[in-house]
Amino acid sequence: MIRIGDAPRVRRLLIGTALTLTALFLLLPLVAIFAQALMSGIDVYWQNLSSVYTLSAIGLTLLVAAITVPVNLVFGVFLAWLVTRFDFPGRRLLQTLIDIPFAVSPVVAGLVYLLLYGRNGWLGGWLDAHDIQIMFAWPGIVLVTLFVTCPFVARELIPLMQTQGSREEEAAVTLGASGWTIFRRVTLPNIRHALLYGVILTNARAVGEFGAVSVVAGAIRGQTNTLPLQVEQLYQDYNTVGAFTSASLLALLALLTLAAKAALEWRAARRETAT
Amino acid sequence: MIAQALMRRRERRVLPGFGLSLGISLTFVSLVLLLPLTSLVGQLSQLSWSQYWFLITDPRLLASYAVTLFGAGVAALFNAAFGLLMAWVLVRYEFPGKRLVDALMDLPFALPTAVAGITLATLYSSNGWIGRLLEPWGISVSYTWIGIALAMAFTSIPFVVRTVQPVLEDLPAEVDEAAMTLGASDGHAFRRVILPYLWPALVTGTGLAFVRSLGEFGAVIFIAGGKPYETEITSLMVFVKLQEYDYAGASAVASIVLATSLALLLAINLWQGRFIKRLHGGRG
Numbered sequence: 001m002i003r004i005g006d007a008p009r010v011r012r013l014l015i016g017t018a019l020t021l022t023a024l025f026l027l028l029p030l031v032a033i034f035a036q037a038l039m040s041g042i043d044v045y046w047q048n049l050s051s052v053y054t055l056s057a058i059g060l061t062l063l064v065a066a067i068t069v070p071v072n073l074v075f076g077v078f079l080a081w082l083v084t085r086f087d088f089p090g091r092r093l094l095q096t097l098i099d100i101p102f103a104v105s106p107v108v109a110g111l112v113y114l115l116l117y118g119r120n121g122w123l124g125g126w127l128d129a130h131d132i133q134i135m136f137a138w139p140g141i142v143l144v145t146l147f148v149t150c151p152f153v154a155r156e157l158i159p160l161m162q163t164q165g166s167r168e169e170e171a172a173v174t175l176g177a178s179g180w181t182i183f184r185r186v187t188l189p190n191i192r193h194a195l196l197y198g199v200i201l202t203n204a205r206a207v208g209e210f211g212a213v214s215v216v217a218g219a220i221r222g223q224t225n226t227l228p229l230q231v232e233q234l235y236q237d238y239n240t241v242g243a244f245t246s247a248s249l250l251a252l253l254a255l256l257t258l259a260a261k262a263a264l265e266w267r268a269a270r271r272e273t274a275t
Numbered sequence: 276m277i278a279q280a281l282m283r284r285r286e287r288r289v290l291p292g293f294g295l296s297l298g299i300s301l302t303f304v305s306l307v308l309l310l311p312l313t314s315l316v317g318q319l320s321q322l323s324w325s326q327y328w329f330l331i332t333d334p335r336l337l338a339s340y341a342v343t344l345f346g347a348g349v350a351a352l353f354n355a356a357f358g359l360l361m362a363w364v365l366v367r368y369e370f371p372g373k374r375l376v377d378a379l380m381d382l383p384f385a386l387p388t389a390v391a392g393i394t395l396a397t398l399y400s401s402n403g404w405i406g407r408l409l410e411p412w413g414i415s416v417s418y419t420w421i422g423i424a425l426a427m428a429f430t431s432i433p434f435v436v437r438t439v440q441p442v443l444e445d446l447p448a449e450v451d452e453a454a455m456t457l458g459a460s461d462g463h464a465f466r467r468v469i470l471p472y473l474w475p476a477l478v479t480g481t482g483l484a485f486v487r488s489l490g491e492f493g494a495v496i497f498i499a500g501g502k503p504y505e506t507e508i509t510s511l512m513v514f515v516k517l518q519e520y521d522y523a524g525a526s527a528v529a530s531i532v533l534a535t536s537l538a539l540l541l542a543i544n545l546w547q548g549r550f551i552k553r554l555h556g557g558r559g
Binding site for chain 2: 004011027036244
């Protein structure tokens with residue numbers, strides 16, 4: 001069969017260009033992160049990694065992810081169930097609203113939270129009077145991270161659940177299964193992979209969010225620094241090796257995310273060819 | 276007819292959990308999305324029109340609009356070409372390491388933007404791995420519009436690749452064959468046969484890359500340097516005004532950023548919807 005661009009000359013040229021550009025734009029930055037982190041040797045790398053500031057940044061980052069991911073997982077599943085299994089006025093609007101965090105610049109996301117919970121904000125006076133600190137503290141970081149990551153799980157589930165339809169679940173209802181049983185035994189096995197992928201994406205973004213978090217964090221060193229904020233701070237202090245040490249942790253997580261995604265896609269493709 | 280509609284609605288609600296999922300979804304959307312966004316409206320309503328106009332037409336801000344739009348435009352065009360090439364190569368050819376290259380395409384979404392930012396700034400600085408090679412040619416990337424466009428392009432690489440790739444996969448092989456057996460050259464056949472087919476996906480992907488680039492912050496600020504009137508992007512202006520405790524100014528700028536990206540996103544969705552309708556003979 002003859003196909004467009006199958007001539008060996010064309011093929012070599014296109015593959016060569018594609019690989020060169022990929023190496024230059026994607027691979028080289030990745031290599032540079034680890035090279036810069038290890039520039040002064042492995043001992044300095046470990047020293048930077050085990051510093052009190054880095055450890056507390058890791059701790060806060062994990063805390064933010066530990067709250068954000070489960071909350072958005074539950075929300076995403078309920079929202080996907082709602083918009084794919086029921087028809088009601090405002091369904092499209094709800095789906096559009098959930099896309100807002102994708103369109104909004106993260107700095108604007110941070111700003112709207114600051115306007116709401118900050119000292120001069122709507123709730124600021126009340127919070128101040130009750131001695132509750134949300135802005136410039138970890139609860140603020142959690143809230144903006146919830147905002148920027150809330151579409152991921154729902155966005156992965158909705159198209160899948162729409163194509164699958166609700167016939168299997170309806171059959172379960174007629175057999176007398178309860179809501180929870182239907183979800184656990186019928187729906188969950190069908191959406192397992194998409195759900196896992198949504199969680200992976202939520203986690204990657206929750207750990208790596210910078211713009212929104214930098215607005216609400218106020219950067220008190222060692223107290224409200226997440227890893228991305230620490231990367232920025234060390235970089236501005238001309239501590240390049242330190243900045244890239246923390247960056248290498250985040251890059252490692254990014255690589256794990258890519259590997260998990262590739263594995264999920266590979267399994268899905270294998271199942272498709274099997275059936 | 277009404278009875279029929281009601282019947283259908285009842286029928287749709289055979290499944291349990293409507294009330295619970297509606298309650299949870301609405302509560303979450305109201306608290307996490309809508310309430311904070313209304314606080315922006317509240318802040319803006321304290322301004323008169325002339326005050327608002329004065330804030331959003333500040334010359335330094337006008338310069339930042341130009342820098343941001345230009346950078347995002349260049350980044351989107353670059354990604355249209357690069358994304359098309361990558362999608363083509365990944366779908367049509369086999370070569371060693373293909374799976375790795377395919378996985379690497381998603382790196383910009385997985386890598387935190389601040390990490391991308393300091394890495395690009397370091398690579399392209401005058402003594403960085405790439406910056407050092409460019410300097411003898413008189414090209415400086417750091418602290419110029421080239422750096423801004425580069426950082427924006429990096430963070431939006433996946434959009435075009437991932438929207439074009441599935442469409443190209445679905446293109447039947449007969450289409451190629453028909454074009455080629457009729458004697459068209461590669462370039463001609465691609466332009467006349469393949470490109471019109473990929474066009475909607477290509478425009479959608481490029482549009483999404485453009486919207487993302489307009490709002491990008493973390494990846495850009497390090498390489499841009501933030502020289503007023505020259506390399507300040509609009510989302511940085513929000514940040515600068517906040518640091519000066521100018522909440523009204525920050526909100527005014529934010530409203531511009533927000534309105535622009537929402538309008539563009541809506542336009543992309545409408546455009547895409549229209550095309551899908553045409554594909555499915557008006558039933559879409």
